[in-house]
Amino acid sequence: MKYYEKLSQMGTFEMKDMIAIINNASTVKSVLKEYLGKGYIIRVKKNLYAAVNLSTGNTFADRYQIGCAVAEDAYLSHHSAAEYYGFANQVFNEIYVTTKKKIVPFEYNNTRYTFVSPELYAGVISPETRRGIRVTDTEKTILDCINNMDRAGGLEEVLKIIESVTYLNEQKLIEYLNEFDKKFLYQKVGYMLEKHANDLRLSQKFFEHCQSNIGKSKRYLIAREELLRQEYNSKWNLIVEGRLSDILGQGGGELV
Structure with a gap:
């Protein structure tokens, strides 16, 4: 030894x-x-x-540290970042790791490690309290989850993640949104965060910034075939799930 x-x-x-x-x-x-x-x-x-910790039989590194160890630039993202912060409603048996390196997904200890190519590298931090961890900050985590809800458990899980967050730095959000430069993301972010504006301490100016960047295209919040009751939100030019617009308190004219 x-x-x-x-x-x-x-x-x-x-x-x-x-x-x-x-x-x-x-x-x-x-x-x-x-x-x-x-x-x-x-x-x-x-x-x-x-x-291996010989006293417990478990590895010293947890699954998040293992995910970050696969490449020098690897970091936790999407639902895995939300789990790390304690925002997630569920804990998945899949870890999402973002890296420029091309790595074949693998399974270890009943966990699947899935690798995602980065759209932008902004918003990655290394918490001082956890050795070997790189993870998106809260603001980037929320944007990643909204940007690709399939990697965050779907729409309802993303809404629950948002409800668990107590503060978002709107300057960081704007910086990252501008770097993403995606009209659809501005639409989704504005729609999904607006109800929680007070809890997240987001100003009206933030939502005005989002609205000024949504463009003129009408889009579906989620895949059309997944909508049980379609409803149009005119403010964000989105076709949304009617049940969720009731929850969010953002009604609109129902599509005929």
């Missing part, structure tokens, strides 16, 4: 990390084989290992 303590402090590691610790490339393979055989470490995927 000569190298176990250093490996356990790292949590997750690659072959290059073992070479740096052992300082003898010819010894690394034998140590790796020994530690795997004795259960000191486990193989997560090709060239990614995790040290």
Whole structure:
């Protein structure tokens, strides 16, 4: 167990990390084989290992840390970021990781790791309280979830995530929205956040900014075939689910 303590402090590691610790490339393979055989470490995927807590039998790294370890630029996003912050209503058996690196999805310990190409890199932080974690900040998390609701559990789950948030920095939201530069996203964000404006401390100017960028196209909030009762919201030029517009208090003329 000569190298176990250093490996356990790292949590997750690659072959290059073992070479740096052992300082003898010819010894690394034998140590790796020994530690795997004795259960000191486990193989997560090709060239990614995790040290095992011998007292509990679990890895020192949790599933979020493992997700962030797959690439140097990898970070938690979408529903996984919402889970990390405690905003999510559900905990999925799938971790969403954003990275420029092309990585084949894999499963480990009953969790599927899915990789997403970044649309923009703004809004990624490394919390001081958790080693090895990179995650979108609250504002980027909300925008990512609204931008791609399929990666956040669907519309109703996204609404529950929004309800769990107590504050959003509108300057950050505007900065990220401008970088996304997507009219549809301005529509969805304005519609879905407006009811919670007071709770989230968003000013009227924020919604005016969103509305000024929505364009003239009428769009469906979710896929047309998923709408049980279509309703048109004229302010945001969106065709929405009537049941949810009742919940949000944003009615409109029902489509005929």
